[in-house]
Amino acid sequence: xxxxxxxxTFYLNKHFFGxxxxxxxxxxxxxxxxxxxxAPPTIKGLINLRGQIITAxxxxxxxxxxxxxxxxxxxxxVIRTPGGAVxxxxxxxxxxxxxxxxxxxxxxxxxxxxxxxxxxxxYKLEGTLLLILDTTKTIDFGExxxx
Amino acid sequence: MDEMDAIIGEFLxxxxxxLDQLDLDLVKLEQNPKETSILASIFRTIHTIKGTCxxxxxxxxxxxAHVGENLLSKLRxxxxxxxxxxxxALLAMVDAIRQILDCLENExxxxxxxxxxxxxxxxxxxxxxxxxxxxxxxxxxxxxxTETVAEETPEPVAEETPEPVAEETPxxxxxxxxxxxxxxxxxxxxSEDDDSTVEVEQRGKDRREGDPVKEAEHLAQHGERRxxxxxxxxxxxxxxxxxxxxxxxxxxxxxxxxxxxxxxxVLARNQILQxxxxxxxxxxxxxxxxxxxxxxxxxxxxxxxxxxPIGNIWSKYPRIVRDxxxxxxxxxxxxxxxxxxxxxxxxxxxxxxxxxxxxRNSVDHGIESAEVRAERGKPEEGVLLLRAFHEGGxxxxxxxxxxxxxxxxxxxxxxxxxxxxxxxxAARMSNREFVNLIFAPGFSTAEKxxxxxxxxxxxxxxxxxxxxxxxxxxxxSVYGKGTTLKVKIPLTLAIIPALTVxxxxxxxxxxxxxxxxxxRLDGAQAATKIEKIQDTPVYRLRGRLLPLVYxxxxxGVEKVDKTDVINIVVLQADDRHFGLVVEAINDTEEIVVxxxxxxxxxxxxxxxxxxxxxxxxxxxxxxMGLAHKARVISQTQAKMRSETHxxxxxxxxxxxxxxxxxxxxxxxxxxxxxxxxxEEFNRKNIEHSGDQEVVQYRGEIMPLIYVGSLLGxxxxxxxxxxxxxxxxxxxxxxxxxxxxxxxxxxxxxxxxVKKSGSRHGVMGTIVVQNQVTDMLDIEKVILSVDxxxxxxxxxxxLEGN
Numbered sequence: 001x002x003x004x005x006x007x008x009t010f011y012l013n014k015h016f017f018g019x020x021x022x023x024x025x026x027x028x029x030x031x032x033x034x035x036x037x038x039a040p041p042t043i044k045g046l047i048n049l050r051g052q053i054i055t056a057x058x059x060x061x062x063x064x065x066x067x068x069x070x071x072x073x074x075x076x077x078v079i080r081t082p083g084g085a086v087x088x089x090x091x092x093x094x095x096x097x098x099x100x101x102x103x104x105x106x107x108x109x110x111x112x113x114x115x116x117x118x119x120x121x122x123y124k125l126e127g128t129l130l131l132i133l134d135t136t137k138t139i140d141f142g143e144x145x146x147x
Numbered sequence: 148m149d150e151m152d153a154i155i156g157e158f159l160x161x162x163x164x165x166l167d168q169l170d171l172d173l174v175k176l177e178q179n180p181k182e183t184s185i186l187a188s189i190f191r192t193i194h195t196i197k198g199t200c201x202x203x204x205x206x207x208x209x210x211x212a213h214v215g216e217n218l219l220s221k222l223r224x225x226x227x228x229x230x231x232x233x234x235x236a237l238l239a240m241v242d243a244i245r246q247i248l249d250c251l252e253n254e255x256x257x258x259x260x261x262x263x264x265x266x267x268x269x270x271x272x273x274x275x276x277x278x279x280x281x282x283x284x285x286x287x288x289x290x291x292x293t294e295t296v297a298e299e300t301p302e303p304v305a306e307e308t309p310e311p312v313a314e315e316t317p318x319x320x321x322x323x324x325x326x327x328x329x330x331x332x333x334x335x336x337x338s339e340d341d342d343s344t345v346e347v348e349q350r351g352k353d354r355r356e357g358d359p360v361k362e363a364e365h366l367a368q369h370g371e372r373r374x375x376x377x378x379x380x381x382x383x384x385x386x387x388x389x390x391x392x393x394x395x396x397x398x399x400x401x402x403x404x405x406x407x408x409x410x411x412x413v414l415a416r417n418q419i420l421q422x423x424x425x426x427x428x429x430x431x432x433x434x435x436x437x438x439x440x441x442x443x444x445x446x447x448x449x450x451x452x453x454x455x456p457i458g459n460i461w462s463k464y465p466r467i468v469r470d471x472x473x474x475x476x477x478x479x480x481x482x483x484x485x486x487x488x489x490x491x492x493x494x495x496x497x498x499x500x501x502x503x504x505x506x507r508n509s510v511d512h513g514i515e516s517a518e519v520r521a522e523r524g525k526p527e528e529g530v531l532l533l534r535a536f537h538e539g540g541x542x543x544x545x546x547x548x549x550x551x552x553x554x555x556x557x558x559x560x561x562x563x564x565x566x567x568x569x570x571x572x573a574a575r576m577s578n579r580e581f582v583n584l585i586f587a588p589g590f591s592t593a594e595k596x597x598x599x600x601x602x603x604x605x606x607x608x609x610x611x612x613x614x615x616x617x618x619x620x621x622x623x624s625v626y627g628k629g630t631t632l633k634v635k636i637p638l639t640l641a642i643i644p645a646l647t648v649x650x651x652x653x654x655x656x657x658x659x660x661x662x663x664x665x666x667r668l669d670g671a672q673a674a675t676k677i678e679k680i681q682d683t684p685v686y687r688l689r690g691r692l693l694p695l696v697y698x699x700x701x702x703g704v705e706k707v708d709k710t711d712v713i714n715i716v717v718l719q720a721d722d723r724h725f726g727l728v729v730e731a732i733n734d735t736e737e738i739v740v741x742x743x744x745x746x747x748x749x750x751x752x753x754x755x756x757x758x759x760x761x762x763x764x765x766x767x768x769x770x771m772g773l774a775h776k777a778r779v780i781s782q783t784q785a786k787m788r789s790e791t792h793x794x795x796x797x798x799x800x801x802x803x804x805x806x807x808x809x810x811x812x813x814x815x816x817x818x819x820x821x822x823x824x825x826e827e828f829n830r831k832n833i834e835h836s837g838d839q840e841v842v843q844y845r846g847e848i849m850p851l852i853y854v855g856s857l858l859g860x861x862x863x864x865x866x867x868x869x870x871x872x873x874x875x876x877x878x879x880x881x882x883x884x885x886x887x888x889x890x891x892x893x894x895x896x897x898x899x900v901k902k903s904g905s906r907h908g909v910m911g912t913i914v915v916q917n918q919v920t921d922m923l924d925i926e927k928v929i930l931s932v933d934x935x936x937x938x939x940x941x942x943x944x945l946e947g948n
Contacts, residue, residue: 036753037702038703038752051410051414052741053741055747057746084742084745086746131526
């Protein structure tokens with residue numbers, strides 16, 4: 001199983017996503033956050049994670065998906081990045097799955113929209129596809145936010 | 148002997164640590180006999196122990212360590228190879244050392260165990276002789292030792308072991324009271340050790356005769372060792388000099404971690420403090436108080452560990468100035484004041500480059516060449532003065548030169564030609580503002596570009612760097628006389644006092660450094676006091692226009708609070724003031740500054756975030772950023788000057804801070820230094836003592852003086868109002884309240900009395916903020932009411948005369 005990788009999986013608008021498990025610091029339920037006026041809408045706010053302040057990014061917004069229905073609280077997937085921890089807000093957390101490279105394929109060119117940039121690859125599962133997020137690109141908004 | 152105990156204690160702790168390491172190393176070495184680095188480490192450890200105990204006068208210990216060291220040195224040099232016998236012998240030596248240390252710790256002497264056999268064994272091993280394993284069985288040594296201790300046999304030290312220290316202080320072996328021995332031995336520790344080192348060298352020679360190469364090597368090593376042992380000695384000596392604790396080297400990252408942890412603790416403390424008043428448990432309350440105190444002290448202590456004197460970075464300036472002045476052909480004398488002023492290490496690092504740049508600039512551009520100076524009638528040698536001091540929780544650094552100063556006209560010309568300012572702007576600007584233009588990006592007035600400075604990058608970078616760490620930089624220059632650069636930076640960055648405000652449902656922290664005052668308008672005031680120039684709201688703060696910035700508008704959030712109360716936080720950005728309108732003003736709190744993630748770092752309105760007492764996150768407002776965003780700063784006309792409008796006038800006269808009061812429509816000034824406090828009294832609290840109106844004030848009876856009616860300028864306003872504004876004057880524990888109509892402002896002015904006083908109670912007339920203002924002769928006013936006020940002071944001083 002040398003070519004197998006473990007992924008932390010989650011759901012976003014009924015799509016199934018995964019992030020390499022070693023990039024994930026922790027996963028926790030919804031927590032109150034402080035909104036940041038002037039920040040782009042993708043940034044939901046700041047969270048106090050045991051004394052550390054981390055930025056929460058709304059993945060639905062980031063992936064240009066429709067907003068989460070009212071009343072549904074997102075979950076936090078905290079990933080480690082060179083610039084400190086960042087929380088990704090997702091709909092629901094899935095299992096940690098071990099995937100074999102045999103099932104891997106690069107994303108088809110026909111994927112549309114921003115997903116094309118942010119999805120690094122696809123694992124074929126029975127009945128569904130696991131989309132692997134490029135975390136570096138996900139948290140990098142390119143141009144500095146100008147306020 | 149307490150000092151000695153402390154030293155011995157340290158020696159013990161250190162040696163135990165070393166011995167534990169030694170055990171590990173020896174075993175490792177046995178598995179890897181070729182590993183010279185391990186051998187070297189063992190050698191060093193033993194050498195350290197030997198050196199220290201030689202200094203402390205533990206001759207027995209030294210003798211053992213000494214032979215061990217000799218054996219190790221041969222092993223290290225490859226003369227001998229390590230075999231199980233020698234390993235066992237070395238381990239036995241480690242055990243023996245440990246035993247003596249135990250003895251030292253418990254009984255304060257080296258014990259009476261005979262180690263001569265061990266010493267003999269080690270010596271024989273070192274000479275390449277074979278040794279029976281049984282002789283060096285560490286366990287055997289242990290049993291023997293317990294036996295001998297029980298018998299309490301005085302022990303002669305092994306004869307064949309050279310024992311320099313023991314020979315000099317033979318008492319050691321027999322004398323059970325080590326304390327005394329130590330006392331004898333300490334006065335000349337260095338000479339003792341020197342002797343022993345010499346001895347070692349001789350021994351080395353003896354043994355190595357006929358091998359000059361080895362001999363030289365050996366000598367070289369001993370030279371090294373001698374240095375090392377001397378260094379070793381100097382440490383405990385220092386501690387013996389009176390300070391019980393010695394300094395240690397600590398990784399800065401460890402201090403950073405510690406600082407972070409203390410930050411967390413401060414947050415937790417704040418949280419607890421918030422809940423404490425709700426609890427009825429008095430135990431909990433006292434504990435909370437205690438926690439509060441301890442945390443504050445801890446925070447202070449940890450901060451102190453990070454503090455470094457500014458002299459650390461100044462120390463290289465004499466050289467820089469010297470080199471630079473020679474290459475520029477100038478004579479410059481560098482003076483420094485307040486080298487010991489301390490500030491946070493990260494800040495020291497941050498200001499290093501900007502400061503160096505300023506110093507270079509001053510030498511290169513500021514101070515004139517000797518000939519020019521002579522022409523201008525100045526001493527040939529220019530003086531560059533660096534001054535650092537603490538003031539108001541900030542570190543002030545001033546770089547003062549007595550050079551040519553900055554020509555405002557030249558700056559103006561240049562700024563116009565470079566398009567930095569428009570003609571209209573220039574017309575409105577004061578000389579001071581022109582001078583400050585040198586901080587504008589892309590500005591350089593140097594006529595010729597030298598390799599030192601004058602490329603147009605520089606001062607703006609200096610300013611940016613200083614502002615980055617929450618500091619400010621200001622320049623004052625008198626053309627022909629010299630230039631003064633004032634840099635103000637916070638003491639530390641990690642934990643700062645801040646005011647928390649609320650707007651649009653969010654909470655924000657404003658660093659106290661930027662805060663000037665708070666103004667609250669309610670009811671009718673709120674509706675009328677805010678005026679508008681075009682669409683820009685302004686407020687008349689003591690007669691001057693204060694541009695207002697609405698926080699909710701700047702942040703683009705919805706206003707939640709619908710009441711008509713207006714809270715204005717008066718802030719300072721650069722030397723401009725503006726009012727930030729917020730919905731609520733909460734409290735001041737010590738906050739821990741945390742950086743923002745890279746996704747939001749670029750929003751100029753925030754400088755960071757912090758965790759509040761309730762565990763939620765609040766954003767820290769960047770006052771400079773906000774001011775820029777609201778374009779308070781870039782608009783020269785919106786500037787509210789805190790200093791004189793007059794341009795060249797600021798060169799003469801003493802700079803003084805004045806309190807401006809209103810009396811029957813007139814303005815009067817009182818030097819702030821004469822004012823103890825400003826108070827408001829309610830008419831209800833006024834009592835009478837004879838004809839005199841008095842109030843009870845801080846446990847004494849304070850007379851009221853109506854300055855207006857006294858000077859005949861009264862409008863009767865002060866006498867009839869419910870709330871009285873008073874200036875409290877205190878001298879020799881006696882206070883008097885001067886009742887005035889209005890407290891207008893506090894200004895810093897260059898006092899130049901234009902006209903001496905003609906009226907009663909007026910010292911003279913000056914011009915403040917372009918208005919003629921009478922200077923109140925406060926002492927005369929008091930005297931006219933209470934002629935004994937100062938008499939008693941004198942009488943009091945003369946002890947009842």
